[in-house]
Amino acid sequence: MSTSIATTSYEPFTEETAIAYIEKLNQKLGLFPAPSLLICKEIGDGNLNYVFHLSDSLSGQSLIIKQALPYAKVVGESWPLTLRRAKIEAEALQKAAETVPSLVPNVIHTDDDLAITVMEDLSDYTILRKGLIDGETYPNLGRHIGTYLAKTIFHSSPFGENQQEIKEISVRFTNPELCKITEDLVFTDPFFDHDTNDFEDHLKDTVNELWKNEELKLEAAKLKYIFLTKSEALIHGDLHTGSVFVTAEETKVIDPEFAFYGPAGFDLGLFIANILLNTISKTAIDEQQHSDLYQTIIETVEVFKEEYKKLWQNHHVEAFIQTEGYVDYMLGTIFEDAVGFAGCELIRRIIGLAHVADIDNISDCQKRLYAQQNALQLGSTFIIKRRNIRTIDQLIQETKDVLK
Numbered sequence: 584m585s586t587s588i589a590t591t592s593y594e595p596f597t598e599e600t601a602i603a604y605i606e607k608l609n610q611k612l613g614l615f616p617a618p619s620l621l622i623c624k625e626i627g628d629g630n631l632n633y634v635f636h637l638s639d640s641l642s643g644q645s646l647i648i649k650q651a652l653p654y655a656k657v658v659g660e661s662w663p664l665t666l667r668r669a670k671i672e673a674e675a676l677q678k679a680a681e682t683v684p685s686l687v688p689n690v691i692h693t694d695d696d697l698a699i700t701v702m703e704d705l706s707d708y709t710i711l712r713k714g715l716i717d718g719e720t721y722p723n724l725g726r727h728i729g730t731y732l733a734k735t736i737f738h739s740s741p742f743g744e745n746q747q748e749i750k751e752i753s754v755r756f757t758n759p760e761l762c763k764i765t766e767d768l769v770f771t772d773p774f775f776d777h778d779t780n781d782f783e784d785h786l787k788d789t790v791n792e793l794w795k796n797e798e799l800k801l802e803a804a805k806l807k808y809i810f811l812t813k814s815e816a817l818i819h820g821d822l823h824t825g826s827v828f829v830t831a832e833e834t835k836v837i838d839p840e841f842a843f844y845g846p847a848g849f850d851l852g853l854f855i856a857n858i859l860l861n862t863i864s865k866t867a868i869d870e871q872q873h874s875d876l877y878q879t880i881i882e883t884v885e886v887f888k889e890e891y892k893k894l895w896q897n898h899h900v901e902a903f904i905q906t907e908g909y910v911d912y913m914l915g916t917i918f919e920d921a922v923g924f925a926g927c928e929l930i931r932r933i934i935g936l937a938h939v940a941d942i943d944n945i946s947d948c949q950k951r952l953y954a955q956q957n958a959l960q961l962g963s964t965f966i967i968k969r970r971n972i973r974t975i976d977q978l979i980q981e982t983k984d985v986l987k
């Protein structure tokens with residue numbers, strides 16, 4: 584439900600005004616049993632938004648309010664950013680809930696004027712990046728993410744949805760400002776000497792070499808063009824390991840504010856890259872290969888392909904769907920794009936503005952340098968060789984060759 588119960592226009596919440604808002608909403612929706620005693624804490628650790636955790640000390644029940652700021656939190660007011668991203672995020676969660684309800688948080692309420700989404704509290708879950716850094720393993724993760732990807736992509740593509748509906752939906756998910764962030768921070772700035780970049784002095788020579796690599800830049804340019812132009816499906820747009828909540832059994836995908844109609848391989852590529860960034864960090868720390876994470880990547884891709892093929896067989900929206908070779912062609916191009924996007928993500932997390940704790944938290948400088956160089960080398964390999972990396976086994980082998 585989207586309503587505004589505010590009488591004023593947008594104001595960033597404080598912990599006090601967040602409580603006042605929920606108390607008012609509680610009278611309308613009966614969120615907490617009466618009487619209630621609400622407490623609130625701002626817990627956001629992402630780059631862009633406020634996240635308030637509200638709990639009722641009497642019933643023990645809780646919820647989350649996520650609020651967009653009119654700028655990027657990590658940079659400040661000098662980087663203005665549309666509040667409309669809150670609406671896009673809430674609608675993307677609701678859209679995903681139509682096909683993968685168990686894999687996203689429940690949206691309870693939205694308010695476009697205040698740019699907020701009130702949603703299920705997942706505090707019992709762990710952010711996947713943190714869990715992986717702590718050495719936890721998640722046996723269901725690959726199956727869940729593979730299923731999430733297959734269902735969200737297939738059902739929003741012309742193979743699972745009629746073209747007229749797709750055109751309507753894609754207007755709602757036009758997301759130029761957030762796409763521009765990705766176009767710049769993932770696909771452009773890390774390949775040039777740009778002032779948004781942020782890398783350690785000890786990487787200067789390696790980065791200078793990368794900036795001179797014309798073959799790499801040509802292939803990165805082609806991948807950027809694919810990102811700019813290929814409107815295949817409604818994608819999450821930022822599916823890194825900080826956008827996934829996990830328990831030993833369950834998985835929930837959060838934070839789809841970058842959602843838009845884009846290339847179907849983008850989410851898969853980002854997910855693979857971020858799992859590999861953790862593998863790269865572990866390899867640098869204890870010099871061992873980490874087969875359980877490779878297994879997660881293998882399962883993600885295998886389940887994605889299996890589920891996608893099942894959906895393909897059972898849906899008949901497109902006349903050519905039974906044509907021999909068509910589904911394998913589609914899956915082949917999605918995987919090829921995903922490998923290239925994974926390469927760009929590996930590189931941007933080392934050279935670009937937004938880093939990952941998996942690598943930055945390696946305290947030993949030599950080991951951190953080794954991890955950073957491995958990520959850059961693997962990223963370059965994926966980008967340049969993506970047409971020859973046809974299977975997930977080949978991708979794992981390329982990774983092992985770089986990390987050996």
Ligand SMILES: Nc1ncnc2c1ncn2[C@@H]1O[C@H](COP(=O)(O)OP(=O)(O)O)[C@@H](O)[C@H]1O
Nearest residue numbers: 627628629630631632634647703704705706838
């Ligand atoms: N539904 C939720 N339940 C519990 N904690 C959440 C929830 N959503 C977000 N958080 C917390 O807030 C943090 C930032 O959320 P995120 O959606 O990634 O924000 P941003 O868009 O700023 O990156 C997460 O890492 C997590 O700790």
Ligand SMILES: CSC[C@H]1O[C@H](OP(=O)(O)O)[C@H](O)[C@@H]1O
Nearest residue numbers: 629630631655657768821825937
């Ligand atoms: C200035 S935005 C940088 C970076 O942050 C986003 O991630 P998150 O919202 O999860 O913090 C996205 O990956 C952007 O590229």
